[in-house]
Amino acid sequence: MxxxxxxxxxxxxxxxxxxxxxxxxxxxxxxxxxxxxxxxxxxxxxxxxxxxxxxxxxxxxxxxxxxxxxxxxxxxxxxxxxxxxxxxxxxxxxxxxxxxxxxxxxxxxxxxxxxxxxxxxxxxxxxxxxxxxxxxxxxxxxxxxxxxxxxxxxxxxxxxxxxxxxxxxxxxxxxxxxxxxxxxxxxxxxxxxxxxxxxxxxxxxxxxxxxxxxxxxLDITLPPEPAAANGDSKEAAAAAPPLREKVFKFTEAAIDKIKTKVNSTNPPSDGSNPFSTFQSLSVHIWRHVTQARNLKPEDITVFTVFADCRKRVDPPMPESYFGNLIQAIFTGTAAGLLLMNPPEFGAGVIQKAIVSHNTAAIDQRNKEWESAPKIFQFKDAGMNCVAVGSSPRFKVYDVDFGWGKPESVRSGCNNRFDGMMYLYQGKDGGRSIDVEISLEEEAMARLEKDKEFLMEN
CATH class of the missing domain: 3.30.559.10 (Chloramphenicol acetyltransferase-like domain)
Known part of the structure; x- marks a missing residue:
């Protein structure tokens, strides 16, 4: 020391x-x-x-x-x-x-x-x-x-x-x-x-x-002014629309209600599996954020999730694998299709993308990247995107060093962009989930007033 x-x-x-x-x-x-x-x-x-x-x-x-x-x-x-x-x-x-x-x-x-x-x-x-x-x-x-x-x-x-x-x-x-x-x-x-x-x-x-x-x-070097890349310079700040962050807390009852609504067509008409809690909450957020952005019906909106590949690679890796074993999965549709159809339409788009990201898809993605490496920037998640980082599976409120569980768990300001969200288990436990999301100010103001999104009706 x-x-x-x-x-x-x-x-x-x-x-x-x-x-x-x-x-x-x-x-x-x-x-x-x-x-x-x-x-x-x-x-x-x-x-x-x-x-x-x-x-x-x-x-x-x-x-x-x-x-x-x-x-x-x-x-x-x-x-x-x-x-x-x-x-x-x-x-x-x-x-x-x-x-x-x-x-x-x-x-x-x-x-x-x-x-x-x-x-x-x-x-x-x-x-x-x-x-x-x-x-x-x-x-x-x-x-x-x-x-x-x-x-x-x-x-x-x-x-x-x-x-x-x-x-x-x-x-x-x-x-x-x-x-x-x-x-x-x-x-x-x-x-x-x-x-x-x-x-x-x-x-x-x-x-x-x-x-x-x-x-x-890889031939990659540090940029001369990394602060400017993070939007800290006056020029970058002037060019980028201001963002706001907010934490929306969904109770166990609200999560169950969202999941029940998305799975109202049961069994799914196309023979797919029932939608998971993650898929149900994701499409709920995706639809209401898209609505809050006032996109045109023909505008494309992208949903991105960084999926854990530990059990998808061959041979499978243990949960204790230390490193990155994630890949970004991208899927999208027109804003009009997402909003005019019932929520199970968007949930199906998400589910299909996740299910199809199997061992062969992961291997193909790796081979393509290795033949032409591309260094991502944190905001390369797609147009009009909603991108998911973190997972409510992580037992963040069980991190007790000997003086009790945390009162709150949050992400910092790094790797933020319009549409980035972090999902955490709620402090109340059970199936409650906290959604920490960054949006442009006007869209956030509309989302905050959306009673259907907030599950207040």
């Missing part, structure tokens, strides 16, 4: 939190490990031009019973232990002699960056009520940092901020190294150690070349 840095105050010019960074250290695996290298594969490489994936978890201090210094030390001690099996997160991006990207780890590397901060005048309730990310980004590290910058900086960073009545844990993960399933496997394992476990219950499966072993050389 390194020494503290001088105190720095981070404050947005307008409406930001007053957050004081009081120190910064680096955490390595508690045991020294031999140098390790792991090739990035076709499932990883397209995300080099995305930004670090950000998560924010808010925890209460149980009425002052849990003190911030003790929380920080417990988290650092647990991190030292859990980084032994998850050592890749303590490494850096590198390239081998042939120019193939890989994750490199050795004991001379700094490890995971951990910043400590204070925002004593901020309450958890204020942050839970916050709908946008402009304020929350002060609590999360690596805003506007491209994954490619993992060549020069840690692959994981944490900011622990003392609040008036709790702690904010902001995490940034290099998305070229791991996907959502791997992220929450790591988080739950870290929490497990902090609760007193001697070892984690499920070790990560680190042999990512078992899923794909084609070596792809």
């Amino acid at each position: 390194a020494g503290d840095l001088p105190e720095v105050v981070k404050k947005e010019e307008t409406g930001g939190l007053k957050v004081k960074i009081t120190g910064k250290t680096h955490v390595k695996p508690v045991k020294k490990l031999d140098r390790k290298e792991c090739q990035l594969v076709t499932f990883d490489l397209p995300y080099l031009a995305f930004y670090y994936n950000q998560k924010l978890l808010l925890y209460g201090d149980n009425g002052g019973e849990v003190r911030f210094p003790e929380m920080v030390e417990k988290l650092k001690d647990g991190l030292e232990t859990v980084l032994e099996p998850f050592h890749q997160l303590a490494g850096r991006l590198g390239k081998d002699k042939d120019g193939v990207f890989r994750v490199e780890y050795d004991n001379d590397m700094e490890g995971v960056e951990v910043a400590e901060a204070v925002a004593d005048d901020v309450c958890i309730a204020d942050l839970v009520a916050e709908e946008g990310t402009a304020t929350l980004k002060e609590l999360i590290p690596y805003n506007g940092i491209l994954n490619l910058e993992g060549l020069q900086r840690p692959l994981m960073a944490v900011q622990l901020t003392k609040l008036k009545d709790g702690v904010a844990m902001g995490c940034a993960f290099n998305h070229a190294v791991l996907d959502g399933t791997a992220t929450w496997h790591f988080m739950s394992s870290w929490a497990e150690i902090c609760r007193g476990a001697q070892d984690i219950s499920v070790a990560p499966f680190l042999e990512r070349t078992k899923a794909r072993n084609t070596r792809v050389k």
